[in-house]
Amino acid sequence: MVVTIPRCLLACAAALGIAAGAAAADLREGFAAAGALSPRLQALAAERSVLLARRERSEALTPGAPFVLAGYRSDRLPGDRGLREYEGEVGLPLWLPGETRALRAAAVAQLAALDAAVARERLLLAGEVRAGWWAWQDAVAARRAAQGRVAQARALERDLGRQVAGGLAPEADRLAVAAALREAETALRIAERAVRQEAVAFRALTGRLPSDGPAEAEAAPPGEGADPRIAAARAAEAAGRAAEGLVRLRDRANPEVVLQFRHERDARGEPWGSRLAVLFTIPLGHPPLQRERLAAAQAVTTAGTAAALASARAVAGGIALARENRDAAGAVLHAAGQRQAALAEQAALYEAGWRAGELPLIEVIRVRTALAEAEAARLRARVALGRAGSALNHAFGVEPR
Template sequence: MRWLVLPLLFATAPVALSPALAQQTPLSPRPLGVPPAVNPPPPPVASPPVRPGPAARAVPAPVAAGLAQDLEAALEIDAVARGLAAQRDAVRARDAQVRSPIAGSPAIGGSFRADTRGVNRAREWDVEIGAPLWLPGQRSALAGTVEAGVAEQARRLALRRLEVAALLRDAYWAVGLAEAELAVARDRLATARDVARDLDRRAALGDISATDALLGRNEVLSAELELARAEAARETARAAYATLTGGSVTALAGIRPEAPARSAEDHPALVAAEAALATAEAQSRLVAATPIDNPEVGLFTRRQGGNLTEDGYSFGIRLRVPLPTDARNTPRRAEAEAGRTRASADLAQARRTVQGEIALARVALNAAEAERRLAAQRKAVADQQLAASRAAFRAGEIGAFDLFRVRQLQIEAQAADARAVVAAGRARSRLNQAMGAVPGG
């Protein structure tokens, strides 16, 4: 009896759940009755477990690192992630300047001079090679900016990983929801056909009218239509997921709920903001260490010839030392201080934002779990009510219309329970996202 009831209760559930839930945020809902989510850190889910539906029981256990593997595949084709990786390498390349013994590129110069009174009266030429010199503390300050810049880009890349994980979770749970709805649609069709056969048999025996038998046939057609829609939705969701990952669908072998995140101490948003502040402070130190442009020293040789000049070669050294001015240094100091202030404010705001999102996600999770428990109780009562109505119908105590009215109530209870299960799974995902947890992290 129970297996007949299960599909019926979802008669209207797929229509109510598909559009809204399939487009949830990356912290997407757990699919209706889909097996626990893909990203499984070692410990099992600590919060009240989500009850698996028909699809969950049918899907084999997936590879633990499935979602993590798909995340790596998605990052490989993500334009923002690739740009950040390239920028990190570009910052690291500045280390070549730090290793150089001079502060910039050397230069070669020369000149020639001749007297206008005639050929060979007087002529002079010289050749010079020069290079800029490091200021005291400038080289170590520059090395600090390189180190801080590389670390910042690496942290930004980790933050982008979390952002892509949010997109991947959304697409992943969209597939899970589509799979669950497909399983429900199949069960609904199987149950509708069973009820239709029962009604046709009763009509043939004269126990019920032919009009009542048409109710069962209508339900079969409705279930077949819903099954066709669910199959199309499943294929669409899988295609969207594959597009995001570049074709990798390792995680879709089985969908499982995520384990709860343990801590938000290393939240990528906070770490990235801290790295940005470290870069700004390193830039401030570099500005302080370079109050003037780099001095230049040059060695030259001169050749003189002609009747009115000292004939022969000479050697010398030139030194050029720029002087500090407010016109040069004030804007640079102000810009560096502005960058440090901005980075400090961004860090403080990131901390407030993360703390607020975690608090809101915890409240939402507690509310979703409470709703799930109440919905489960309501569904259990509705299941018993439907089972009793089926027995009464077979005994001829109630008619088909009464049976379908009770069945509709049970469908509503099942839909509410399914939405509550999805809401609980979505709330768990949102909490993990708010805490900065990535699949496989």
Template sequence: MKRKRWGSLGILAAALLTAAISGHAQTGPAQTGRDQSSSPAPLRQGFETAWARQPEQRAAGLRRDAAAAGLRAAERWTPETAALDLSTRSDRWHRNDGAREYEAALSVPLWSPGERAKSQAAAQSQAQAVDALLGAAQWRLADEVREAYWTRQRARIEHEIAQQKLASAQGIARDVQRRVTAGDLARADAHQADSAVAVAQSAVAEAAVAEAQSAQAWAMLTGQDLREGPQEPLPAPMPLTAHPALRELQARVDLARRQQDLAGVQTRANPELSLGTTRERDARGERSAQSINVGLRIPLGRLSASDARLANASADLLEAQSQLDLETQRIDARIALARTRVELLTQARDSAQRRAALAGESRGFFDKAFRLGESDLPTRLRIDLEAFEAERQAARSRLEVGAAISQLRQALGLLPE
């Protein structure tokens, strides 16, 4: 029997990558792409478990308690606690005529004009800043969780594709070996098929390492394994003022402004009101006289640290306002880019799906033609390779659309669902 040889190594490699396409038409990369879409339940659950492990979440209760304590302090009638002064006077160390004097006084600090209202406003801003700080921390963590999620998904689909390539290579190698045994192909063709199997096995090993690394990163971040789920919903337009990062910066601006106002009235020490009583006698045997004392202490001049405190508060306000303006522009541009990316990737996904459908139909036509002897083997292998690449691209396109929607939700400041 006359031996038939394949004309090129490229055709054989194409065959090794495309065998078993028909058997995987419903369970291959196209189905894998549907399985790899983003899932609200796993993503949301992963975020919640990751947030429970964060230092910000653990300290949130104490920060709220501190803010509430500051607000209670600003609502008191005095800026500081009252002080009790006790004193006595006697002549027993020099004349010992029996002169005695006892004095007790209560000193109460008073708020400076406008200080109490401005302290309350600053304390209220501080309490609001705590919630804004936690919201921004959640948003930043959501970015890490989403990145780990999609890295894990990409690694898994690449591993599955590599496994399918290996199965194809092994199937072609078995077919080539049978034809070599039958005398239709040369031994060199079998060696080339075995070499392609080894290459596919190496690719599977590399993909498995990448998948294991992504799985470990996800587990370290969330403390759980990743499971499948549907895609995150496409978000509706929302105002920038609701963005967690901007709310945090706006809270910083408000707090800096309130602290600047407070520093503007805290230029002098607080006045003090004193109320006391004095009991005294001039000599032994005389009756003791008692009197009531009322006093008011008014500091004069400015505090030495008031100018520095006011300057620091003004600098904090300017810095916070500048950061808010820059971050608003950056987030606005990020949202616009994310929306454009979703639109373009959606178009690419639709095109890839149409290409995969057409390639599948063409593969069926050429398979039938090959069986009838109306098409040669190189053409059949080329059509199979094109169909496999089209299905793989369609699967990846579906995955990238899900990732782009997730990035758009992140840009809008939305937490995982």
């Protein structure tokens, strides 16, 4: 069922610079729309190109670009005896032993960690969308109860107006009913404002106005390590270990091979000579710098390990708490339904007693007020049960679907 958007909601959206003709969305559609707008997901998607380029670099022939050096030397100043020298060099950096394999493993691990981070970020976003959509549903339930209360009060006011006009009821009763109607209308205006506020908040997150839709079906518990939060922490730990292995191999700068060509003469009239040389640059390690880099990499791995353990504990505790909340919400809904049914029966008896002249009108108003509050509690308890089921799915690490 699709909820019709009130005119006051559209006016509020227009006041905020939001187009009033936007399509509405239920929980699943709102989550999809929020995912397309999320700057955090867009930032993670942009990181993928960096990691793909790093993986491609591990397949290159050299770790860096070749370089060319050209030189010319003469003795024109201060004297010119004819010395001339032309020199050119072409150099290539070389991979360290095992560096390409370690770089590729680190890039692959970082890509896996990125995918896991995207899944975790989507789950966090799902929690925000769920909270916003259920807050709107709760406000809608309160408004529906307030509308029912106003309808009943207006019906009683019309009925009593006819009785007062016919001399069958005192004016004091009409004034009491009018006061009760004004109170109900005030409550309705407050409830309508709450609905508008929650709709605008949902729109800010998703770009869509909220609409009614089916509640989430309870999902099956995830398998071992399938929760996005645990998977992301473990993937980050694995990426840290891969980066640590790369740091161990990169204990020095990359060596270089240089091909050098020189064409020269010592003086005017002497023959030109040419030389070709092959040079190797073999950097030496610097233990203090290597220890610093390795300690930094190990700190990242240690943090990932601790985060993986903490995520596992948090997920297990969250599932247990969500199950308790769902069971409690079911019990509250059952009790609220029984209370509403009892008050409805009591209200019917009181109204019959008032019409028979056995009870004063104030008792009817009192029991109707209690009935309206019970109906509001029942409607909101039903929403709370749906919210608890949605929270259990979130604890399982399942997106709205």
